[in-house]
Amino acid sequence: MHNRRNFLKLSAGAAIGGMAAALPSTSLAKECQAIKWDESHDVIIVGSGFAGLSAALNTKRQGIKSVLVLEKMQVIGGNSAINGGWLAIPKNPIQLAQGIEDDSPEELVKDQIISGRGMQNEAALRQIANRALDAYELCIGTGVKFRDSFNIQVGGHNKARAIRTQHGTGGDITTKLYEAGVREGVEYRLQHYIEDFIMDGQEIVGVKVRKNYHFPDITTGSTIYIKANKAVILANGGFARNMKLREVVDPSLDPTLDCTNALGATGEVTLTAMAHGALPVHMNLIQTGHWGSPDEGGFGWSNALLSIGWHQGAAISVLNGKRFMDERADRKTCSEAIMKNRYPDNSPAYPIVLFNYEKYKDDDRVVRALRDKMAWKLDSLDEIASKFNIPAAELKRTINEYNGHVSARKDPLFNRKMDTAEVLTGPFVVSRIWPKVHYCMGGLKTDLAARVIDGRSMSPIKKLYAIGEVTGGIHGEARLSSTSCLECLAMGIVVSETIKSDAQA
Amino acid sequence: MNKFIVTLLLGLALSSGVYAGELVKMKGKTQGRTNHEFIYQDGCQGCHQGSGKKNATDSACVECHGEINSIPVDESMLAIPEAHPHKSLHYNQGASCLACHGEHEKKAPVCAECHRTWFGEM
Numbered sequence: 103m104h105n106r107r108n109f110l111k112l113s114a115g116a117a118i119g120g121m122a123a124a125l126p127s128t129s130l131a132k133e134c135q136a137i138k139w140d141e142s143h144d145v146i147i148v149g150s151g152f153a154g155l156s157a158a159l160n161t162k163r164q165g166i167k168s169v170l171v172l173e174k175m176q177v178i179g180g181n182s183a184i185n186g187g188w189l190a191i192p193k194n195p196i197q198l199a200q201g202i203e204d205d206s207p208e209e210l211v212k213d214q215i216i217s218g219r220g221m222q223n224e225a226a227l228r229q230i231a232n233r234a235l236d237a238y239e240l241c242i243g244t245g246v247k248f249r250d251s252f253n254i255q256v257g258g259h260n261k262a263r264a265i266r267t268q269h270g271t272g273g274d275i276t277t278k279l280y281e282a283g284v285r286e287g288v289e290y291r292l293q294h295y296i297e298d299f300i301m302d303g304q305e306i307v308g309v310k311v312r313k314n315y316h317f318p319d320i321t322t323g324s325t326i327y328i329k330a331n332k333a334v335i336l337a338n339g340g341f342a343r344n345m346k347l348r349e350v351v352d353p354s355l356d357p358t359l360d361c362t363n364a365l366g367a368t369g370e371v372t373l374t375a376m377a378h379g380a381l382p383v384h385m386n387l388i389q390t391g392h393w394g395s396p397d398e399g400g401f402g403w404s405n406a407l408l409s410i411g412w413h414q415g416a417a418i419s420v421l422n423g424k425r426f427m428d429e430r431a432d433r434k435t436c437s438e439a440i441m442k443n444r445y446p447d448n449s450p451a452y453p454i455v456l457f458n459y460e461k462y463k464d465d466d467r468v469v470r471a472l473r474d475k476m477a478w479k480l481d482s483l484d485e486i487a488s489k490f491n492i493p494a495a496e497l498k499r500t501i502n503e504y505n506g507h508v509s510a511r512k513d514p515l516f517n518r519k520m521d522t523a524e525v526l527t528g529p530f531v532v533s534r535i536w537p538k539v540h541y542c543m544g545g546l547k548t549d550l551a552a553r554v555i556d557g558r559s560m561s562p563i564k565k566l567y568a569i570g571e572v573t574g575g576i577h578g579e580a581r582l583s584s585t586s587c588l589e590c591l592a593m594g595i596v597v598s599e600t601i602k603s604d605a606q607a
Numbered sequence: 608m609n610k611f612i613v614t615l616l617l618g619l620a621l622s623s624g625v626y627a628g629e630l631v632k633m634k635g636k637t638q639g640r641t642n643h644e645f646i647y648q649d650g651c652q653g654c655h656q657g658s659g660k661k662n663a664t665d666s667a668c669v670e671c672h673g674e675i676n677s678i679p680v681d682e683s684m685l686a687i688p689e690a691h692p693h694k695s696l697h698y699n700q701g702a703s704c705l706a707c708h709g710e711h712e713k714k715a716p717v718c719a720e721c722h723r724t725w726f727g728e729m
Contacts, residue, residue: 150701175706176702176703176705176706176717177697177698177701177702177703177706177717178698178701178702179697179698179701183697183698183701184697184721269689269696271696271697272697273695273696273697273698273699274696276697276698276701277696277697277698277699277700277701280699280700280701281699281700281701284700290701292703293664293703293705314663314664316705364720365720397723398721398722398723399719399720399721399722399723400720400721401721402721473686473687474722474723474724474725475724476724
């Protein structure tokens, strides 16, 4: 045992120390074999979203020689590549040009404390907010374009501080960070799936990888071992696409709920880290959006379309043609009300949302939704009843009654605020709704410097770091819009500094 | 691989506006693309370095077709100009050919995971 590094155990889970002590030396010898490393790198990064890409570029810029990014999917960018491209930056130049000069990192933290409902990690949020301008500069420096003069106040923020990428997608950022990484010598590999970590007690020494893996078939590809000289950074994102895991930690997340995330957000690397002692926190805190449409994939256009629908229109159950909720209530209230709409076999009876077409026919949100067939223009209530199999007489009675409530500016049924509601006369824009799972606030516990904490010792697992959605306990009960991109980019900078100082220690 | 044949075939493919060859029985039960017939004559190793299920990477595709951003797409076929799969706003050069193209089966491109009405099977 004097040269333990040559006798690392290959199988998953069991820690060398505990198991070995209980076993006679002969059986230990049989179980162990020397690892033949296929290659070695200074830093291995798992995942290629905002967090992984930022970490890779910044680690390289810290003077680390060999940086390898492993991505299991066939595209670079993970969930970040398809997200909305919102970035909360206090004191960003557009904000200042708008004359908003009273914002600060501390103001952002104040908002996040409210949404975190006591479960957030203030010190971590403060550290991230303080690096916001660095994250912004990282983007600008790699050629990311933000919308001219566009800086707005999004839900839960007390100031207009959210800027948005040119095309309204995180892909505007991931593609630029990736291309900068390629130029600066970061090595990226697609279709590399992490099968296991190779541990030496409380230190990670490398990863067991399935190369040329073809998601989601685990029998594809072949196994290789990659040694990590200085660090393994977990930047593998959340687990919102792991239907079993999310239902185990939050039984209210019905399997009929689709997900806004990219297909790869399945969290197996998070589970592997846990199997090696990493402490999970807040795993049951998972954010859903009640604004999903079953007629499109991922995040889609529905959220934007329904910003008209909730205010100016009405939500109707297809089961009985009646309204069933206050369309302007919060996410949780609406999600629960929507999900009660079920056929006798328990399958979803997707409710519809309708509003007047004429006034909004040139609105981007409507044009896109109709173009992509996740909403329909229908001229009459009869057409709606026939298309969605709703009892026609009941639908007409409901809309007639609703129009009366609109005129009276009072909703006796659900007490909805009716200030923006419009009398529904048709033709109509009609879409279907069902909630979607959106973001995992929970994940691996890390210290402020991004070191992963082992729950058994409550001290860092040596050389193992985690940043971005894979980490937990930062946002608390609810994450605010436009803060995840910031967190990932900023923590990519922080972790690169930690690795440099840890490697020198 | 014969560079002359490659150049010739590539030229034909572009001039006739063909995107990917039709899927036909190629070798035993294995289906393949008509425009890749000449590769099958050399055996499977041209694309699979190792056994069939284990190794197929972009390198064989890139060798003949070039890097993703340089491969032309008939823009008149796009639902909207931004829906350019070879210059994707989400992935650009960071996409594997295999994310959208299957050699032995029809496959929906990765874009179709969200943009369901823009892209059919290829």
